[in-house]
Amino acid sequence: MAARVLLTGGTGYIGSHTYVALVEAGYHVVLLDDFSNSSPDVLNQLEIITGVPTRFHRADVSDANAIRPIFAAYDFDAVVHCAARKSVPQSLARPKMFFDANIASLLALMRVMAGHGVKTMVYSSSATVYGQPESLPIPEHAPLSYTSPYGLSKIMGEQFLNQQVRTSAGWVVGTLRYFNPAGAHPSALIGEAPVHDGGNLMPLIAKVARGVVPALDIYGHDYGTPDGTGIRDYVHVCDLAQGHVQSLDRLLRHRRSHTLNLGRGSGYSVLEVVKAYEAASGCRIPYRLLPRRPGDVAASFADPTMAARVIGFCATRDLHDMCRSSWAWETARQSDLQGALISPPYRPLGLIAAAPSVIVTPIARPS
Numbered sequence: 453m454a455a456r457v458l459l460t461g462g463t464g465y466i467g468s469h470t471y472v473a474l475v476e477a478g479y480h481v482v483l484l485d486d487f488s489n490s491s492p493d494v495l496n497q498l499e500i501i502t503g504v505p506t507r508f509h510r511a512d513v514s515d516a517n518a519i520r521p522i523f524a525a526y527d528f529d530a531v532v533h534c535a536a537r538k539s540v541p542q543s544l545a546r547p548k549m550f551f552d553a554n555i556a557s558l559l560a561l562m563r564v565m566a567g568h569g570v571k572t573m574v575y576s577s578s579a580t581v582y583g584q585p586e587s588l589p590i591p592e593h594a595p596l597s598y599t600s601p602y603g604l605s606k607i608m609g610e611q612f613l614n615q616q617v618r619t620s621a622g623w624v625v626g627t628l629r630y631f632n633p634a635g636a637h638p639s640a641l642i643g644e645a646p647v648h649d650g651g652n653l654m655p656l657i658a659k660v661a662r663g664v665v666p667a668l669d670i671y672g673h674d675y676g677t678p679d680g681t682g683i684r685d686y687v688h689v690c691d692l693a694q695g696h697v698q699s700l701d702r703l704l705r706h707r708r709s710h711t712l713n714l715g716r717g718s719g720y721s722v723l724e725v726v727k728a729y730e731a732a733s734g735c736r737i738p739y740r741l742l743p744r745r746p747g748d749v750a751a752s753f754a755d756p757t758m759a760a761r762v763i764g765f766c767a768t769r770d771l772h773d774m775c776r777s778s779w780a781w782e783t784a785r786q787s788d789l790q791g792a793l794i795s796p797p798y799r800p801l802g803l804i805a806a807a808p809s810v811i812v813t814p815i816a817r818p819s
């Protein structure tokens with residue numbers, strides 16, 4: 453029988469793409485989100501893409517009383533935990549709010565999971581746990597450090613989970629350290645659409661391409677990189693989504709935990725991304741070269757060898773795929789926002805429902 457999975461943060465950027473990959477892999481997935489950084493519209497898009505009615509609950513993961521009835525209603529085999537705050541600038545401005553959001557929610561979730569005998573989790577971590585990397589590419593055994601409360605919250609999350617695996621029989625966790633997710637689903641129906649600006653490069657470039665902001669601010673142009681701008685390991689969000697399926701498959705089959713880098717293993721500079729986006733969009737992207745920002749690193753890219761060996765992860769889509777799909781999503785979204793008719797290039801194979809099938813808002817609490 454197909455495994456049942458709770459996907460937190462399921463209407464967010466990575467969660468929504470992961471949902472599609474999990475459903476396509478045959479998992480029964482229940483979505484949970486509080487819409488603090490996403491829109492309910494995503495649920496309709498997910499039904500169109502997958503042809504499967506969505507099962508969704510609106511709840512804050514840190515509210516154990518709100519999520520307990522969801523665990524009681526379904527017999528989950530595993531949780532994929534993507535829900536978290538991710539904006540580094542916001543974490544610097546309001547660190548306490550960040551710890552409440554990212555740590556309190558993880559602890560509440562673990563408590564409720566334990567209470568219902570659910571002991572399998574795929575956890576969204578981040579390359580930010582490597583802080584200022586000492587050498588490149590970065591292997592999983594590299595020292596951990598942080599340059600923001602966001603980074604610290606991810607390290608702490610990993611440590612709580614490691615502790616749980618060590619001390620509680622039966623627990624297995626797949627910790628996935630994402631490098632820089634970019635791009636969108638080929639349907640152009642879902643993509644990166646944060647309510648709060650997370651500071652990710654591609655949505656910022658897209659804003660310039662659309663003429664919403666006049667120029668891209670590039671922080672640091674005197675790093676020891678070929679063109680002086682920072683280098684990051686951009687990985688297509690659909691490759692990343694597939695990595696979750698591979699991680700979950702492995703956890704459920706082999707009952708052994710893993711901590712893995714999900715990246716391509718090579719990087720692109722900010723200026724290379726700008727050029728690739730210009731080619732994909734046909735738009736000029738003006739930019740301003742500004743001084744470095746404290747905490748930013750010159751270059752960061754993954755050693756993805758272990759992810760390939762342990763779960764068979766291999767990122768196949770390149771920077772051009774990321775830019776093309778991002779631009780397709782941005783233009784489709786714009787026509788949608790302007791009320792124009794969209795004809796997505798992608799057609800669902802199965803059922804198309806006009807609205808998500810189950811929305812419980814919020815789920816009833818036990819008395």
Ligand SMILES: NC(=O)c1ccc[n+]([C@@H]2O[C@H](COP(=O)([O-])OP(=O)(O)OC[C@H]3O[C@@H](n4cnc5c(N)ncnc54)[C@H](O)[C@@H]3O)[C@@H](O)[C@H]2O)c1
Binds near residue numbers: 465466487488490512
């Ligand atoms: N996008 C990136 O660049 C990146 C890189 C590394 C790691 N990550 C991690 O991946 C995960 C997903 O990131 P994303 O890019 O999809 O972010 P996102 O903001 O698009 O998605 C997160 C979703 O979680 C929801 N959410 C947040 N707090 C919640 C709560 N307490 N209860 C219920 N729902 C809640 C938000 O509404 C949103 O839909 C996060 O844990 C993030 O830290 C992201």
